[in-house]
Amino acid sequence: MMARSLLLGNEAIVYGAMRAGVEVATTYPGTPASEIGDLFAKCRLYMEYSTNEKVALEVAAAASLSNHRSIVSMKHVGLNVASDPFMSLAYTGIRSGMVIVTADDPSMHSSQNEQDNRLYGAMANLPVLEPAIPQECYDMSYYAFDLSEGLGLPVLLRTTTRVSHSRGAVDHEDMEIGGGETLVKKRFERDPYRFVMLPANARKARLKLLGLVSKAGELANDSELNCTYEVGGGSDFGIVSSGHPSTYIREVLEELGIGGRVLKLGFTHPFPGEVLKRFSAGLRKLLVIEELEPYIETMVKKIAHEERLDVDIVGKALIPHHYEVGPDQILDSISRFVGVVREGPVDPSFTIELPTRTPVLCPGCGHRAVYYAVRRVFPKAKTIFTSDIGCYTLGFEEPFQTADTSLCMGSSVGMACGFSSFADERVIAFIGDSTFFHAGLPALVNAVHNSHPFITIVLDNSTTAMTGHQPHPGMDRDERGNLAPAVSIKDVAKACGVDLVREVDASDLGATIDVLKEARGFDGPSLIVTRYPCILLRDRERRERGERVKRYEVTDLCDNCYLCTDRFACPALIKDGGVRVDGRLCTGCGVCAQICPKNAIVEVVDEL
Amino acid sequence: MNYNIVTAGVGGQGVLFLSWVLGEAALGEGFYPCIGEVHGMAQRGGTVIATVRISDRDGLGPLIKKGDAHALIALEPLEAARFADMLSRDGLAVVNTYPVRIKDYPDIQTLLSVVERRCETRSYDAFEVAKKVGGEGSANMVLLGTLAGSKRMPIEEASMKAALRKRGNAEQNIRCFEEGLRI
Numbered sequence: 001m002m003a004r005s006l007l008l009g010n011e012a013i014v015y016g017a018m019r020a021g022v023e024v025a026t027t028y029p030g031t032p033a034s035e036i037g038d039l040f041a042k043c044r045l046y047m048e049y050s051t052n053e054k055v056a057l058e059v060a061a062a063a064s065l066s067n068h069r070s071i072v073s074m075k076h077v078g079l080n081v082a083s084d085p086f087m088s089l090a091y092t093g094i095r096s097g098m099v100i101v102t103a104d105d106p107s108m109h110s111s112q113n114e115q116d117n118r119l120y121g122a123m124a125n126l127p128v129l130e131p132a133i134p135q136e137c138y139d140m141s142y143y144a145f146d147l148s149e150g151l152g153l154p155v156l157l158r159t160t161t162r163v164s165h166s167r168g169a170v171d172h173e174d175m176e177i178g179g180g181e182t183l184v185k186k187r188f189e190r191d192p193y194r195f196v197m198l199p200a201n202a203r204k205a206r207l208k209l210l211g212l213v214s215k216a217g218e219l220a221n222d223s224e225l226n227c228t229y230e231v232g233g234g235s236d237f238g239i240v241s242s243g244h245p246s247t248y249i250r251e252v253l254e255e256l257g258i259g260g261r262v263l264k265l266g267f268t269h270p271f272p273g274e275v276l277k278r279f280s281a282g283l284r285k286l287l288v289i290e291e292l293e294p295y296i297e298t299m300v301k302k303i304a305h306e307e308r309l310d311v312d313i314v315g316k317a318l319i320p321h322h323y324e325v326g327p328d329q330i331l332d333s334i335s336r337f338v339g340v341v342r343e344g345p346v347d348p349s350f351t352i353e354l355p356t357r358t359p360v361l362c363p364g365c366g367h368r369a370v371y372y373a374v375r376r377v378f379p380k381a382k383t384i385f386t387s388d389i390g391c392y393t394l395g396f397e398e399p400f401q402t403a404d405t406s407l408c409m410g411s412s413v414g415m416a417c418g419f420s421s422f423a424d425e426r427v428i429a430f431i432g433d434s435t436f437f438h439a440g441l442p443a444l445v446n447a448v449h450n451s452h453p454f455i456t457i458v459l460d461n462s463t464t465a466m467t468g469h470q471p472h473p474g475m476d477r478d479e480r481g482n483l484a485p486a487v488s489i490k491d492v493a494k495a496c497g498v499d500l501v502r503e504v505d506a507s508d509l510g511a512t513i514d515v516l517k518e519a520r521g522f523d524g525p526s527l528i529v530t531r532y533p534c535i536l537l538r539d540r541e542r543r544e545r546g547e548r549v550k551r552y553e554v555t556d557l558c559d560n561c562y563l564c565t566d567r568f569a570c571p572a573l574i575k576d577g578g579v580r581v582d583g584r585l586c587t588g589c590g591v592c593a594q595i596c597p598k599n600a601i602v603e604v605v606d607e608l
Numbered sequence: 609m610n611y612n613i614v615t616a617g618v619g620g621q622g623v624l625f626l627s628w629v630l631g632e633a634a635l636g637e638g639f640y641p642c643i644g645e646v647h648g649m650a651q652r653g654g655t656v657i658a659t660v661r662i663s664d665r666d667g668l669g670p671l672i673k674k675g676d677a678h679a680l681i682a683l684e685p686l687e688a689a690r691f692a693d694m695l696s697r698d699g700l701a702v703v704n705t706y707p708v709r710i711k712d713y714p715d716i717q718t719l720l721s722v723v724e725r726r727c728e729t730r731s732y733d734a735f736e737v738a739k740k741v742g743g744e745g746s747a748n749m750v751l752l753g754t755l756a757g758s759k760r761m762p763i764e765e766a767s768m769k770a771a772l773r774k775r776g777n778a779e780q781n782i783r784c785f786e787e788g789l790r791i
């Protein structure tokens with residue numbers, strides 16, 4: 001029985017995997033992959049949010065070796081963290097089907113870089129599947145398990161933001177995927193010569209892997225995921241494409257009224273060379289349309305060279321190397337390639353200069369008060385602020401500007417180690433609670449052992465907020481909302497040997513300032529946990545309980561000094577010829593009332 | 609047949625729900641909807657845009673070329689102006705006039721004129737309308753109602769109501785949707 005549902009690409013991946021009988025799913029949340037874990041957490045299988053992507057991949061690998069089909073999902077940069085086990089797992093191979101989902105983020109909608117993880121597949125010699133629409137997410141996720149098991153290799157399922165976050169019609173097996181945690185223990189058959197990567201074993205494994213690559217290449221050449229179609233009549237013009245950009249090609253050709261032969265690739269590594277040879281017969285012009293790196297283009301040019309094909313091949317010379325490639329860019333590049341002259345912009349629209357609306361800390365986020373306090377105690381000109389990945393990267397914006405660096409998960413603490421020793425300024429590292437566990441911890445240990453004197457501020461909102469509120473090791477709940485042992489950041493820091501460890505309510509301005517002053521006078525690594533639960537979550541809970549929220553207003557005592565709007569900048573404080581509180585945005589945290597020097601902001605007391 | 613709708617606003621205003629209702633309703637009528645969403649960083653008070661494409665053909669990508677949108681539903685005037693050039697000249701814009709202010713926020717009338725000079729525009733304070741029928745949180749449904757009431761979309765009111773019934777707060781949402789139909 002089949003059913004049709006409106007599914008997000010990420011949800012379709014879960015449906016496909018459940019259809020394939022996946023038993024273990026692991027992840028560390030990261031946009032644009034997060035919804036995969038979110039849905040698995042409601043499914044009938046074993047699911048865990050692991051501390052980071054490396055651990056998640058290792059847990060999923062062990063599941064596969066003990067005969068459970070497993071899937072691990074992460075954002076593109078997550079695979080950098082997991083790249084160590086990833087590369088060697090290609091050598092050992094796996095047992096039950098294992099799928100590694102990487103969701104790349106062209107245009108960097110929510111990331112620090114854009115990287116093309118198809119190249120990881122090529123580097124590790126592992127098969128890569130590239131879905132373009134939610135239906136293909138379902139189909140390829142299902143197929144990937146068989147492919148993986150057949151080859152004895154993990155399979156890389158590579159999406160991009162526009163695939164993961166597209167919602168479309170998906171025909172799927174009509175099945176109930178929801179349910180509680182289920183797990184059946186099975187036997188792990190030992191095979192140390194295969195699974196222990198001593199150099200002697202690894203050398204043999206390398207040869208075996210290369211043999212499997214050519215077997216995978218045959219499968220790619222026979223795969224229905226690589227298909228050809230024609231638009232219009234006979235033409236010597238061809239297009240090779242994959243992933244999200246491939247979805248616009250038919251429309252654009254039709255709009256331009258030109259014919260062409262199209263090769264749409266879904267199984268892209270090992271590259272299906274035979275398919276390309278058949279496809280390119282008789283073509284004179286070939287355009288490669290792909291996002292980010294010229295992976296397909298390079299392969300096509302290599303084959304054309306080896307086969308001495310007389311065809312003009314163009315890729316990145318016309319298709320942007322950066323950002324997403326959508327219908328506007330495709331229309332433009334095809335017209336230029338085939339020499340269609342399009343009318344210029346005869347229809348320039350009337351427009352004005354518009355301010356960009358950059359993301360900000362939410363109204364009532366307690367951690368805004370921490371930035372405010374830090375800027376009160378530490379002069380910006382004499383302090384280096386290392387920041388990290390998460391909501392608190394938003395401290396970058398005015399008026400706080402408490403981010404001088406932010407590289408990757410955990411880098412705030414690692415770089416603070418360096419700056420505190422090599423730069424002649426005080427250093428403060430900002431990191432979130434989930435990120436602290438993910439990659440901050442090894443750097444903190446480093447700070448203690450190598451005596452790097454700086455302050456680490458852990459902005460603890462008791463969740464992984466930016467990616468949609470997933471749990472982490474510091475919380476007392478697991479992915480299914482059951483009680484779980486919480487690892488205390490404060491205790492961990494003490495156990496690491498950090499001498500000054502403090503914890504403070506982030507929305508208590510006076511207390512936060514006192515603790516910061518104490519740390520300022522301390523020589524050596526110190527750590528402050530500022531606690532305030534994510535206001536988005538708390539607001540939702542309060543609304544569900546029908547609780548009344550405190551309301552604040554600005555009284556006549558206000559003398560328009562604009563300290564609250566300019567230096568504290570809660571989005572609920574509106575400056576229009578004076579200051580007022582926007583009741584639709586205010587969450588009643590009360591921090592602005594602590595800040596106003598005139599005590600002009602007061603709680604509204606309802607009359608009985 | 610292709611019908612392209614842009615929904616835009618600020619994180620937390622219900623842009624994604626709006627696009628979901630359109631998609632689910634289109635699916636209910638046997639079309640192939642495709643929605644491009646934005647998650648993550650942009651949802652923290654940033655600009656949020658979702659593109660909805662409704663087609664009788666499978667396999668379409670979610671993005672809409674500049675000038676190819678048949679309709680725009682904007683929950684906020686600045687965001688309406690930002691995406692006005694996605695609209696085709698014979699398109700329709702339905703715009704909430706209540707602003708979510710930021711630094712250097714332009715004059716609201718100027719913002720509306722950017723949209724009005726692009727194509728036919730219906731603008732009003734959707735919060736006020738929603739409040740009247742008891743659901744300020746459903747301002748997005750009022751605007752959806754207005755687009756539906758224009759009879760330009762290939763999907764029926766009944767399908768949209770059926771979609772709304774699948775999610776929480778259905779009664780309030782439908783009330784607001786119906787109120788919008790009349791505007």
Ligand code: SF4
Nearest residue numbers: 570586587589590592
């Ligand atoms: S109480 Fe003040 S600081 Fe807190 S959310 Fe309301 S306006 Fe913003």
Ligand code: SF4
Nearest residue numbers: 558559561562564596
């Ligand atoms: S800080 Fe107080 S006095 Fe100054 S503008 Fe804000 S409300 Fe008015």
